[in-house]
Structure formats: structure tokens, C-alpha cells
Amino acid sequence: MYFPFLRGKQNELLALKNLKDAEILSDSIFPVIEPVKYSKQLVNTLKGLLSEGHNMILIMNPSVGTFIEELNDNEQQMDEILKIMSHPSVTIGYHLNSEAALEELPQLVERCSRTLADTAIFHNNQINLDIYEKIFGEFEARYNFIPDQKPLKRRFRNKNGVIFRDAFIKRTPNAEYLNYEVEWFSSDHLDFEDEEFLGFSDYSIVGKEYAESGFGAKAIAIHVIYPxxxxxxxxxxxxxxxxxxxxxxxxxxxxxxxxxxxxxxxxESVLINTQGLNELLDCAKNGNYPGLGMLKRYSIKHHLELIGNMLVKV
Structure with missing residues (x-):
């Protein structure tokens, strides 16, 4: 199972929506959405995915953005998100990063009319593992997202563990990529089962680094994953x-x-014949520049469709 970690920005949401609408979003793709702000696009995308029977994880304590502040200031928006969170196909995502979780997580689960078994816990490191044990006792979260650290890998191997890495190497400025035309990305889709994990997760071709908005760059880079x-x-x-x-x-x-x-x-690989790359080819045929946001969307769509195809293949 692949759990792509997507910040809930417009083009990331639309990448999911486009794949869903085209009926090429694989059942092996289980998106993790960390909303950075409230928007109708976010709500409509979530409802659209749920209406088609797709599962998802929605992080309810995002590490970046203004989502929580916006919900706390708007009761109607809060109620709308809580209603979505009550859907059985939604798993409550939570960053376990402080002792506040001892009170905060059970309260959050109750507000969503769910149980602790309906949660996905994102572990930053082993320091807070004792907090997890206090909250869950002899039980487990539905999913545990863990970095590549031995204590956490030992603890959650064969216990709904999901290996979580940032596979994309961010280089600044973009012109630096001229010195790194081809780079290793990942073999987690081949290895996660042998390593006794339920699935694998990454930040797609975006990377962990978060920026509120983009702007015209001195160099434009197109990032394409391939096998x-x-x-x-x-x-x-x-x-x-x-x-x-x-x-x-x-x-x-x-x-x-x-x-x-x-x-x-x-x-020659047929696996790269994806909607996202075909849209790039259409840009070449038509001579149009879609903008940096659309370029990002094409690359994300390609990555998600490619992984979905490869999980069937392998």
C-alpha cells in the first residue's frame, strides 16, 4: 500500500481529483492529506474521494499552515470537517510530537465520533514512543508512520507500520539540478513487505519542505519518476x-x-505512459505554458499513477 503525503494545497488536491475523475486512482493508493488551510476545494476533493469509495488519512494537527486556527475561528467550517472525519473511510491522522497528545488525541477522537483504533500516528522519532504507549496501552493505532530508525522499526514491524521517508532531494536554486540530472529515488515499493511493513509513504516529488506560495524562478525544472x-x-x-x-x-x-x-x-517503459506525462506531451504539441502550478500537478499525477501501476505489476 502506498500512502502519498500531500499538503492540502490546490494543485495537490486537484491531482487527486483529476485521477479520481479519470478512474485511474488505484485502490493501492491511500492518500494522506495534511491540510494547510481550509478551502472549498479541500472539502469538495475529500467528499469526491469518499463518494467513490476511496480511503484517506486526514491529519487533524497539521505541522504547517493555518488550518486549525481557521477552524477554531469558524464553527460552521469546524462542523463540516468533523462530519467528514466521522466517515468510516477516513482515518484520523495525528503528529505525535509532545505530551499534549495525552489529552488532545482522545478528545479529538471523541469529537470526530471515532475511536483510537481509527487513527494514524505520525512518529517524528523514538523520544515520544512512551507517550504512544500511555495512550494506546495494549492496543495499536490503525497505522503507525515511522522514520527509518531502528527502535521504531523494531516496535512497529508487523504491527501496522508504514515506513515514511522524504525521497525527494530538494536543491536550491533549481539550476542546481543541472548538476544532478538523474538521481536515486526509492525501492520502498519493492521492499516494504519483505521488511514486514504494511506500506510505504513519501512526499512525492514535492519534498517535505513547505512553502506557502511559489513565484517565478530563474530556472524551471520538470521532475519525472521512472523505473x-x-x-x-x-x-x-x-x-x-x-x-x-x-x-x-x-x-x-x-x-x-x-x-x-x-x-x-x-x-520504452509502458509504465510511464501516464495521464500526467501525456499532458506534458500535449504542452509540447500545442506550444503552451501551463504555469508552475499545473506543472507540479502533472508530475504528482504521473507519480501516483506510476506507483499504482507498479504495485499491480510487482
């Missing part, structure tokens, strides 16, 4: 060349896109 002959995953970066200033974003995109098209035409 090698052994089905290990690699990431390839296609980067513009005219990177002296922020002028002509469309031209920069065209430079990166031409590199992607040349690579795609030489790559």
Missing part, C-alpha cells in the same frame, strides 16, 4: 538553460520540456 529494468525508481530532472533572470517563464519551460520530450521518445 529501471529492476523496477527501482529513479528521478530525472529536466532543467531550462537560460537561467540568468526570471524573465520569459514560458521560454524556460519550453527549454526544459524539449529535454523531457527527447528523453521520453527514447524511453
Amino acid at each position: 529501471d529494468e529492476s523496477n527501482n525508481l529513479w528521478i530525472r530532472h529536466f532543467v531550462s538553460d537560460s537561467n540568468e533572470n526570471r524573465a520569459d517563464q514560458a521560454g524556460k519551460f519550453g527549454e526544459a520540456l524539449s529535454k523531457f520530450v527527447e528523453w521520453y521518445d527514447k524511453t
Whole structure:
């Protein structure tokens, strides 16, 4: 099972919605959504996924953004989210990062009309493991997301553990990717069962680092995940060349896109024939620049569809 961790920003939500609407969101994809702010797009996306029978995890104490503050200031919005959280296909996500969880988590579960068995706990490190034991006693959360640390891996192996990594190496500025055209991404989709975990999770091609909004970059980079002959995953970066200033974003995109098209035409794997990459190819055919937000959406859609296809294949 793949648990992509997506911050609830517009293009991440729309990537899920587009795949759902096209009926290509695999049942092996179990999205984790950490909402950074309340929006109608968030609510509509969640309701749309639930109406199609998709499971999800919604984090109710986000580590970034203004979501909690907005809900606390608006009773109607709070009631709307709590109603969604009461749905049996929704699992309550919670960052276990302080002793406040001893009181806060049981109260949150009660407000959502659920039980502690309906939770997904995100462990930052083993320091707070004793808090988990105090809350759950002899029971377990439905899912335990853990970093690659031996004490946590030993504790949750074969006990609904999900290995959680940031597989995307963020480089700043984007022009740095010219020095790292191809990089290792992950083999967790091949290894998680052998390591006795229920599933695996990452931040897709976005990475853990959070930014409230984007802006025109000196260099535009297209990030594409692809499998090698052994089905290990690699990431390839296609980067513009005219990177002296922020002028002509469309031209920069065209430079990166031409590199992607040349690579795609030489790559034979049917697994990369995804909706997201086909939308990039359409940009090349039509000569249009969709904007950085859409570019991010295409890459996320490709990644989710690719992983869904590979979990069936392997």
C-alpha cells in the first residue's frame, strides 16, 4: 500500500481529483492529506474521494499552515470537517510530537465520533514512543508512520507500520539540478513487505519542505519518476538553460520540456505512459505554458499513477 503525503494545497488536491475523475486512482493508493488551510476545494476533493469509495488519512494537527486556527475561528467550517472525519473511510491522522497528545488525541477522537483504533500516528522519532504507549496501552493505532530508525522499526514491524521517508532531494536554486540530472529515488515499493511493513509513504516529488506560495524562478525544472529494468525508481530532472533572470517563464519551460520530450521518445517503459506525462506531451504539441502550478500537478499525477501501476505489476 502506498500512502502519498500531500499538503492540502490546490494543485495537490486537484491531482487527486483529476485521477479520481479519470478512474485511474488505484485502490493501492491511500492518500494522506495534511491540510494547510481550509478551502472549498479541500472539502469538495475529500467528499469526491469518499463518494467513490476511496480511503484517506486526514491529519487533524497539521505541522504547517493555518488550518486549525481557521477552524477554531469558524464553527460552521469546524462542523463540516468533523462530519467528514466521522466517515468510516477516513482515518484520523495525528503528529505525535509532545505530551499534549495525552489529552488532545482522545478528545479529538471523541469529537470526530471515532475511536483510537481509527487513527494514524505520525512518529517524528523514538523520544515520544512512551507517550504512544500511555495512550494506546495494549492496543495499536490503525497505522503507525515511522522514520527509518531502528527502535521504531523494531516496535512497529508487523504491527501496522508504514515506513515514511522524504525521497525527494530538494536543491536550491533549481539550476542546481543541472548538476544532478538523474538521481536515486526509492525501492520502498519493492521492499516494504519483505521488511514486514504494511506500506510505504513519501512526499512525492514535492519534498517535505513547505512553502506557502511559489513565484517565478530563474530556472524551471520538470521532475519525472521512472523505473529501471529492476523496477527501482529513479528521478530525472529536466532543467531550462537560460537561467540568468526570471524573465520569459514560458521560454524556460519550453527549454526544459524539449529535454523531457527527447528523453521520453527514447524511453520504452509502458509504465510511464501516464495521464500526467501525456499532458506534458500535449504542452509540447500545442506550444503552451501551463504555469508552475499545473506543472507540479502533472508530475504528482504521473507519480501516483506510476506507483499504482507498479504495485499491480510487482
